[in-house]
Amino acid sequence: MPGPSLTPLGPTGDLHNWIHDAPCTCAHVYVTFTSVAVRAANVSGAPSGSWTEISNISRTSDMLRLNTTSLSALLCSGNLSAGTYSGLRRNVQNVTVVLTIGETLAANVVHPTSLLDGSFTIASSRSSALTLDLDLAPSLHVAGSHAWFTSELGMVTGGP
Secondary structure, eight states: OOOOOOOOOSSEEEEEEEEEEOOOSSSEEEEEEEEEEEEEEEETTBOTTOEEEEEOOOEEEEHHHHHHHTOOEEEEEEEEESEEEEEEEEEEEEEEEEOTTSOEEEEEESOOEEEEEEEEEEOTTOEEEEEEEEOHHHHEEEETTEEEEOOOEEEEESOO
16 A cells, blocks of 8 residues: 655755566566655655655556666656655556567456565665666466466666
């Protein structure tokens, strides 16, 4: 469950959250993300461990297009209070798989919420980038005409 959206206190900086992926044998894997929140660790005006939602807008990306082009897609951006954050949480609403034979499957999203523990800092009056690796190899399982998605995340620091 996303935490409340808070107005940043004191100096602020921007967070740009990107996603990319590793190889898969499907033709397309469309993943719809619905929210992203960050957990405060040492942030002025925010209790340690509190969650701040930075996006609740649905965004769909073809994760295989990102893989084959070595690109990342912007998942969300938000203005946050400057300080240290200790985690990121994002929700997946829907996953649609297009097999190489042309069949389309609606994957059962087993774990819609993914939590990534890891520290990152938002500097005052600066932009920061955080890239997440949505690892399809352990996340997506296809057996015959059935698919399920468990959402394994890894963090790659730096830009897109």
